[in-house]
Amino acid sequence: xxxxxxxxxxxxxxxxxxxxxxxxxxxxxxxxxxxxxxxxxxxxxxxxxxxxxxxxxxxxxxxxxxxxxxxxxxxxxxxxxxxxxxxxxxxxxxxxxxxxxxxxxxxxxxxxxxxxxxxxxxxxxxxxxxxxxxxxxxxxxxxxxxxxxxxxxxxxxxxxxxxxxxxxxxxxxxxxxxxxxxxxxxxxxxxxxxxxxxxxxxxxxxxxxxxxxxxxxxxxxxxxxxxxxxxxxxxxxxxxxxxxxxxxxxxxxxxxxxxxxxxxxxxxxxxxxxxxxxxxxxxxxxxxxxxxxxxxxxxxxxxxxxxxxxxxxxxxxxxxxxxxxxxxxxxxxxxxxxxxxxxxxxxxxxxxxxxxxxxxxxxxxxxxxxxxxxxxxxxxxxxxxxxxxxxxxxxxxxxxxxxxxxxxxxxxxx
Numbered sequence: 001x002x003x004x005x006x007x008x009x010x011x012x013x014x015x016x017x018x019x020x021x022x023x024x025x026x027x028x029x030x031x032x033x034x035x036x037x038x039x040x041x042x043x044x045x046x047x048x049x050x051x052x053x054x055x056x057x058x059x060x061x062x063x064x065x066x067x068x069x070x071x072x073x074x075x076x077x078x079x080x081x082x083x084x085x086x087x088x089x090x091x092x093x094x095x096x097x098x099x100x101x102x103x104x105x106x107x108x109x110x111x112x113x114x115x116x117x118x119x120x121x122x123x124x125x126x127x128x129x130x131x132x133x134x135x136x137x138x139x140x141x142x143x144x145x146x147x148x149x150x151x152x153x154x155x156x157x158x159x160x161x162x163x164x165x166x167x168x169x170x171x172x173x174x175x176x177x178x179x180x181x182x183x184x185x186x187x188x189x190x191x192x193x194x195x196x197x198x199x200x201x202x203x204x205x206x207x208x209x210x211x212x213x214x215x216x217x218x219x220x221x222x223x224x225x226x227x228x229x230x231x232x233x234x235x236x237x238x239x240x241x242x243x244x245x246x247x248x249x250x251x252x253x254x255x256x257x258x259x260x261x262x263x264x265x266x267x268x269x270x271x272x273x274x275x276x277x278x279x280x281x282x283x284x285x286x287x288x289x290x291x292x293x294x295x296x297x298x299x300x301x302x303x304x305x306x307x308x309x310x311x312x313x314x315x316x317x318x319x320x321x322x323x324x325x326x327x328x329x330x331x332x333x334x335x336x337x338x339x340x341x342x343x344x345x346x347x348x349x350x351x352x353x354x355x356x357x358x359x360x361x362x363x364x365x366x367x368x369x370x371x372x373x374x375x376x377x378x379x380x381x382x383x384x385x386x387x388x389x390x391x392x393x394x395x396x397x398x399x400x401x402x403x404x405x406x407x408x409x410x411x412x413x414x
Contacts, residue, residue, distance in 0.1 A: 086212060086274045087229045092195035093137045094227040094267055095161055096216045097146055097169075097183075099154035134215035134227065134267030135159070135183065136197050136276065138306065142167070142185030145302055146266030147281055148174040149248075151181055159185055160225040161195075173309045178385045179248050179281060180297065180305045197268060200275025202298035205254060209234050213258035213280050213294065215267025227267065232258030232292070238371065239295060240381065249381035252371065253295040254278045260294035269296040304387045316388045319412030321352030322359060324376045335364070336400060342366040343379040357407040359394065367395030 132154075135146030144159060151157050157169045167185045174181035188194070213230045236255040256269060260280045269278035278296030308315050324343040325331075332340050342364040348354045365373050368382045369392055386392060386409045394405045 082272050083210070083212065083231055086270060086272060087214070089274050090136075090197045090212075090268070090270055091214060091227050091229065092162055093197040094214045094216075095135050095137060095144060095159045096225045096227075097133050097135050097144075097150055097266060098158040098160065099132045099151050100156040101154055133263060133265040134280075136214075136266075136268045137185075137194055138199060139196055140194055142169075142188055142194055143172075143306065143310070144169065144183040144185060145279065145306060146181050146183065147279060147297075148176050148179045148181040150266045151183070152176075157183060159183065162226045164225055173313075173315045175305045175315055175385075177248060178297065178301060178305070179250070180279065180302045182306050182309045197270075198275050199299055199303050200271060200273065200277045202254065202277045202300045205234055205237055205271075205277055205298075207234050207236060210272055211256055211258055211277070212270045213256065213260050213264060213267065213296075214270060215260075215264035215280060217261035217263040230259035232256050235293075240371070240378070241295075249385060250281065250295065250297065251301075251382050251385045252298055253281070254298060256294050256296060257292035258294065259292070260296075301385065304390065308387050316411045317413065318384070318386060318388055319353065319410045320380075320383070321349035321410075321412075322354040323347045324365065324379055326376050327364070335362070337364065337397065339366075341372070341374045342397065343373055343376045353408050353410045357394070357405045359396070359405055359407070360398065362398070364397045365394050366397055369393050370395070 133146060133150030135144045135150070137144055151171060154171075157171065158166055159169045160166045167187050169183040169185050172182045172184050185194070210231065210233055213232070214227050216225065216227050218224065218228070233256065234254060235257050237252070239250075239253045239255050241250045241253065254269065254277070256278075258269070260283050264280045265282070267280045268276040269280055271277050276299050278299055279302055280294065280296050282295055284293040284295075305315060323346045325346045327337070327340050327342055327344055329340070331337075331344060335344075345354075345359060345361055345363045345365065347361055348359055365379055367373055368379065371382060373379045373382070383392075388409055388411045390409045392407050392409065394407055396403050396405060
């Protein structure tokens with residue numbers, strides 16, 4: 001009986017020995033097979049050729065201050081296109097934005113669902129989101145433009161550069177209506193260098209021109225702050241939306257088929273001159289993923305907001321000194337209008353900018369800067385996206401005649 005036990009033990013040891021030998025042999029073979037790099041050691045993994053390297057995961061990122069350029073083409077290579085050049089130049093200035101937000105949550109219930117104690121189970125919680133969205137640095141002093149909805153209700157804001165440097169940031173001010181915020185990076189050392197990206201002119205955008213959408217769509221999924229790049233064209237311009245009943249209006253948006261995904265919000269839309277022409281903001285999608293219908297805020301609007309905040313320390317409130325009404329069939333008939341589209345001016349403040357521009361009660365505003373006005377909502381959506389000091393043109397109908405009036409936006413009371 002004892003001999004049988006020893007004999008069985010010997011057989012088991014032999015089987016294990018064979019298994020270990022086979023395993024070691026397979027590991028040796030794996031090091032010579034390009035398709036099995038994941039089986040090699042950490043040192044072997046780091047020696048994989050750029051074309052085979054997978055995105056760095058948490059714990060394998062480069063040290064702060066360095067951005068490896070894996071797979072970069074030589075300057076004389078046909079792979080080195082203008083798109084490659086632009087992506088390499090502007091990506092270092094595209095940042096990931098994180099936020100701490102307070103919410104209310106239910107703690108563990110030790111009372112078995114007793115309703116009497118339920119009120120004590122709801123506690124304020126502070127949640128940290130290291131990657132809420134994207135943004136871009138516009139100057140050496142560390143000013144960052146992003147969407148307001150990225151940092152809305154945040155108690156603390158962080159900015160992480162592609163080289164993994166992380167800074168605290170504060171909100172200087174924001175235009176909540178047009179969804180643009182300006183941040184200030186804090187804690188910069190005197191000799192610390194920041195990459196920047198130039199602001200372009202969204203007034204000369206051409207439908208069909210190539211653009212790059214840059215941002216961080218992965219968030220904390222792979223813990224990598226380096227942005228990704230998608231390429232497409234400008235599909236259309238002057239697309240206007242009012243997505244919320246009383247909160248935000250998106251006027252004259254840039255439509256693009258360059259992929260914009262969650263996490264890209266606040267990142268730049270860049271032309272082939274390496275200039276920002278838009279701020280990537282939202283998409284139309286049932287799934288939440290990009291379906292080649294993305295929209296960006298024109299950079300000229302963001303530039304005006306940033307300049308206003310930097311000059312005055314805040315965004316000044318604009319004055320609305322006229323009262324618009326929606327047209328109806330009775331008003332249309334009484335005024336002899338050929339269309340029911342537009343906004344009727346019911347009253348004008350004496351001595352205000354509307355009065356000085358020549359606007360009168362009974363006028364019908366049918367356009368602003370050449371964009372059609374269909375009703376009061378479309379008029380206010382356009383007007384409230386303006387900044388103090390800006391001059392706009394009202395196209396009006398008065399007594400059956402078409403007129404154009406220059407209106408200068410003034411500061412109002414908060």
